[in-house]
Amino acid sequence: MTHSDQHRTEIVVGLVATPPDHPARVTARLAAELAGLLAEQVDASVRWAVRQSWGEVAPRRDGGADALLDDLVQRCTDDGWDVAICLTDLPLQADRTPLIAQISTRRRAAIFSLPALGLSQLRTVRAVLPYLVGAVLAGAPGVPGRRAPVDLTSRVAVIKRTIGDDDDGEVRYVASRRIGRARLLAGMVRANRPGRALLGLSKLLVGAFGTAAIALTTSTIWQMxxxxxGLRLTVVMLLGLSGLVSWLIVAHDLWEKPGHDTPAELARMFNLGTILTLALATRVSYVVLFLGTMLTAVLLIDTSVLEQTLQRPAHATDYLTLAWIISSLATVGGAIGSGLEDEKTVRSAAYGYHPEPSDRADEGR
Incomplete structure (x- = not known):
């Protein structure tokens, strides 16, 4: 550090990931570069220090954005931060409209709801985070730093800016009701990591392959x-996949119930996120099962044997049809296999479930 650096005013910005799951990964990506972005876009005359930390695994749900902001105030005081920014995967809303960000200059804090950004979360947060810090500094008493232009409406598509009625330094950025809800659901699936659910349900896929292998030896299935x-085969497929998703939710208690700490609207959003995540994971599993079943059928079932059973010339489409119906029926066997999965693995598909991180002792480093 040079002599001039030692005498520059230091501003400490705390990044809090709540809960420490998907938001923690985004925070870790941003922490290393945020100081440079703040010097470039907010104020180069001060020395920026960025601290990253973890919030509660199960944050308060009934208080919404204000509850998170109140928690940030305490973190600012306890850790000696000048500004606190919370990145969360909670689907926050303001008057039943998706809330993207809320700035509180009085509390020297701001929150950012990652799922409200849709699929391009990291890129958007990197672009707007300096503006959030600058907006907090602009009205926070006793904190140096010049104002950065708050231009979120031009950097995040289809949002609008609202100001608190009582002039208390509260500024909210909300999405449009229709497009914002669609983007929020897409962002929730992104935050819920459907790839993790897919890899975690390995025994489900093994059970489905076992059922498919047995069904391939049954000529009645060929005739069926x-x-x-095509219409009835499609109905059978959709019923099988829907039944599998329902079984996973019921058997592993993934359904979020409204309660005193979980408003009904938030519970509905959690359940939609869980259903969409499982639907995507099971459909990818179905494609893998279908391709594996078709390959096995081509290798094991000779065309002459298939023609003898069908009593007509066999075509390539017959193998596709055979793989289609067997894969649909095998999803029932996959549901049985899912009962053997580790409970924690399956529970990770529930949007409202966040396991305690194993390296929590390293937080704040």
């Missing part, structure tokens, strides 16, 4: 697939 048309 030949007799069913």
């Amino acid at each position: 697939g030949d007799a069913l048309g």
Whole structure:
């Protein structure tokens, strides 16, 4: 550190990930570069220090954004920060409209709801985070730093800015009601990591493959697939996948129930996030199962044997149809296999569930 650096005013910015799951990964990516972005876009005459920390695994749900902001005030005081920014994957709302960000100059804090950004979360947060810090500094008493232009409405599509009625330094950025809700659901699935749910349900896929292997040896299934048309095969597939998702939710208690600390609207959003995550994971599993079943059928079932059973010339589409009906029926066997999964692994697909991080002792480093 040079002599001039030692005499520059230092501003400490705390980044809090609440809960410490998906937001913690985003925070870790941003912490290393945020100081440079703040010097470039907010104020180069001060020395910026960025601290990253973890919030509660199960934050208060009934208080919404204000509850998170109140917690940030305490973190600012306890850790000696000048500004606190909370990144959360809670689907926050303001008057039933998705809330993207809320700034409180009085509390020297701001929150950012990652799922409200849709799929491009990291890129958008990197672009607007300096503006949030600058906005807090602009009205916070006793904190140096010049104002950065708050231009979130031009950097995040389809949002608008609202100011608190009582002029208490509260500024909210909300999304449009229709497009914002669609983007919020997409962001919730992104934050819920459907790839983790897919990899975690390995025994489900093994059970489905076992069922498919047995079904391939049954000529009755061949005849059934030949007799069913495309419409009925589609219905069977959708019923099998819907039944699998329902079984996973019921068997592993993934359904979020409204309560005194979980408003009904928030519970509905959690359940939608869980259903969409499981639906995506099970559909990818179905594609893998379908391809594996078709390959096995081509290798093991000779065309002459298939023609003898169907009593007509066999075509490539017959193998596709065979793999289609067997994969749909095998999802029932996959549901049985899912009962053997580790409970913690399956529970990770529930949007409202966040396990305690194993390295929590290292937080704040």
